[in-house]
Amino acid sequence: MKLKVNGEDRDVDVPADVPLLWVLREELGLTGTKFGCGRALCGACTVHVDGAARRSCVVAVGDVAGQAITTIEGLGSDEKLHPLQAAWVEHNVPQCGYCQPGQLMMAAALVRKHPQPSDAQIDAVMSGSICRCGTYPRIRKAIHAVAGTPTGAPESGES
Numbered sequence: 065m066k067l068k069v070n071g072e073d074r075d076v077d078v079p080a081d082v083p084l085l086w087v088l089r090e091e092l093g094l095t096g097t098k099f100g101c102g103r104a105l106c107g108a109c110t111v112h113v114d115g116a117a118r119r120s121c122v123v124a125v126g127d128v129a130g131q132a133i134t135t136i137e138g139l140g141s142d143e144k145l146h147p148l149q150a151a152w153v154e155h156n157v158p159q160c161g162y163c164q165p166g167q168l169m170m171a172a173a174l175v176r177k178h179p180q181p182s183d184a185q186i187d188a189v190m191s192g193s194i195c196r197c198g199t200y201p202r203i204r205k206a207i208h209a210v211a212g213t214p215t216g217a218p219e220s221g222e223s
């Protein structure tokens with residue numbers, strides 16, 4: 065099966081009904097995307113598919129073959145952080161860090177759709193990504209910090 069991940073074409077030999085999360089982590093070594101609940105309840109496994117946030121633990125890999133998949137590894141780069149990643153650093157958002165790849169992918173999808181989200185929009189979207197460390201106030205601050213900056217450019221590999 066052919067996948068397009070972070071702008072690269074990747075071939076994987078897996079059954080079509082395997083969750084995308086396992087293919088990313090076990091086949092492609094992209095371990096930035098985390099396993100939390102496995103039931104679309106926590107958001108730790110969030111990636112983008114054609115720019116939309118999807119919970120990769122419940123997406124069958126066969127359903128996204130040929131679509132542009134972006135993981136946290138492809139959101140920005142060491143040389144050029146995504147504006148949200150820079151804001152995350154600036155505002156010391158992570159605590160233990162486990163949920164943060166999913167939080168960033170969720171936030172990136174949010175600001176792409178709503179470049180200047182209100183508190184209510186932020187809370188509505190981000191409360192679905194569970195953070196046991198309670199970093200929500202810093203997440204909100206970091207999202208506000210990028211409001212109005214260009215965050216909606218197509219992601220690597222996205223057509």
Ligand code: FES
Pocket residue numbers: 098099100101102103104105106107108109110119120121122
């Ligand atoms: S691991 Fe996918 S939503 Fe929790």
Ligand code: FES
Pocket residue numbers: 158159160161162163164194195196197198199
């Ligand atoms: S930073 Fe620890 S779970 Fe979110």
